[in-house]
Amino acid sequence: MDTTAIEVRDLHQKYGDFEAVKGIGFRVGRGELYALLGTNGAGKTTTLDVLEGYVAPTGGEVRVLGHDPVKERARIRPRMGIVLQEAGFYKDLTVAETVDAWRRWTPHALGRGEVLDRVGLGHRAAVRVGQLSGGEKRRLDLALAVLGRPEVLFLDEPTTGLDPEARRNVWELVRGMVADGATVLLTTHYLDEAEQLAQRLAIMHDGRIVTEGTLAGVLGERGTRISFRLPGARPGDLPYSPGLARRSVRQDGETFTVETHEPQRDLRDLLVWADERGTELGGLEVRRPSLEEIFLEVAETERVAA
Numbered sequence: 001m002d003t004t005a006i007e008v009r010d011l012h013q014k015y016g017d018f019e020a021v022k023g024i025g026f027r028v029g030r031g032e033l034y035a036l037l038g039t040n041g042a043g044k045t046t047t048l049d050v051l052e053g054y055v056a057p058t059g060g061e062v063r064v065l066g067h068d069p070v071k072e073r074a075r076i077r078p079r080m081g082i083v084l085q086e087a088g089f090y091k092d093l094t095v096a097e098t099v100d101a102w103r104r105w106t107p108h109a110l111g112r113g114e115v116l117d118r119v120g121l122g123h124r125a126a127v128r129v130g131q132l133s134g135g136e137k138r139r140l141d142l143a144l145a146v147l148g149r150p151e152v153l154f155l156d157e158p159t160t161g162l163d164p165e166a167r168r169n170v171w172e173l174v175r176g177m178v179a180d181g182a183t184v185l186l187t188t189h190y191l192d193e194a195e196q197l198a199q200r201l202a203i204m205h206d207g208r209i210v211t212e213g214t215l216a217g218v219l220g221e222r223g224t225r226i227s228f229r230l231p232g233a234r235p236g237d238l239p240y241s242p243g244l245a246r247r248s249v250r251q252d253g254e255t256f257t258v259e260t261h262e263p264q265r266d267l268r269d270l271l272v273w274a275d276e277r278g279t280e281l282g283g284l285e286v287r288r289p290s291l292e293e294i295f296l297e298v299a300e301t302e303r304v305a306a
């Protein structure tokens with residue numbers, strides 16, 4: 001069996017003369033959750049539109065479950081679940097009526113009660129959609145997307161507007177779908193969400209993928225950070241033994257941050273050095289960078305380079 005669920009090869013997408021996606025490629029394995037992250041306007045939704053079969057690519061190729069999502073849309077649409085950034089509902093229908101309407105043309109649909117319970121809307125079944133809160137509408141989106149037990153689920157910012165508890169419930173639901181074998185492509189601006197859910201991810205900026213890999217790989221590419229305050233010092237004063245190439249030292253006012261792939265050795269050198277000089281390292285901290293820090297640094301580096 002083919003283990004690839006989604007394949008994107010050298011995808012280009014233009015709106016008139018404007019190129020929103022400038023040649024990206026990635027692959028999502030079956031049963032994997034892949035997060036597409038990026039700055040505003042990076043091209044994430046455009047990429048999803050192509051994969052969902054709404055528009056044909058202006059360059060390159062994409063495959064979903066081995067098929068062309070535009071030309072073979074009728075074949076694969078029933079196997080896909082889609083949560084768009086903004087969905088349209090009939091405001092006058094109740095939640096139950098909305099689910100029932102979708103169930104009518106969804107093969108192998110879950111039961112109404114089951115799907116509403118899964119997204120935490122069971123108690124709102126009789127309420128008109130127009131009276132739901134923004135977060136509840138988001139959950140109804142999700143209910144409709146998972147109704148047909150999709151093999152591939154596209155989630156475009158699925159938890160935007162949800163309170164922290166509702167977000168966690170959505171995470172549980174998505175984790176459950178992945179555990180049952182679904183493939184998920186997620187876009188989100190919440191980097192903790194990607195950290196919680198994704199096995200692999202890409203960070204996009206200005207139509208290109210600038211970082212891609214497993215979560216552990218992307219986090220591990222950067223070293224551990226040792227930071228401390230040292231008034232009056234310069235980077236050259238610090239005590240590092242020569243020969244450690246994979247290290248950088250940054251200074252921001254009185255605060256120094258050493259990024260290293262040999263944290264134990266560098267920390268020991270630093271502590272011995274400070275001890276011998278009778279110097280206090282203010283606010284000493286050793287930590288791995290979060291995905292959010294990496295994201296912000298990538299965005300900043302790309303902005304400066306542009």
Ligand SMILES: Nc1ncnc2c1ncn2[C@@H]1O[C@H](COP(=O)(O)OP(=O)(O)OP(=O)(O)O)[C@@H](O)[C@H]1O
Nearest residue numbers: 015018019020038039040041042043044045046047
């Ligand atoms: N229909 C359209 N016509 C013209 N330009 C468009 C159209 N849709 C998107 N764009 C432009 O293409 C670029 C990529 O947009 P896209 O919505 O794919 O980005 P995104 O990464 O999803 O952004 P966000 O995080 O803000 O949702 C943006 O500059 C956007 O203004």
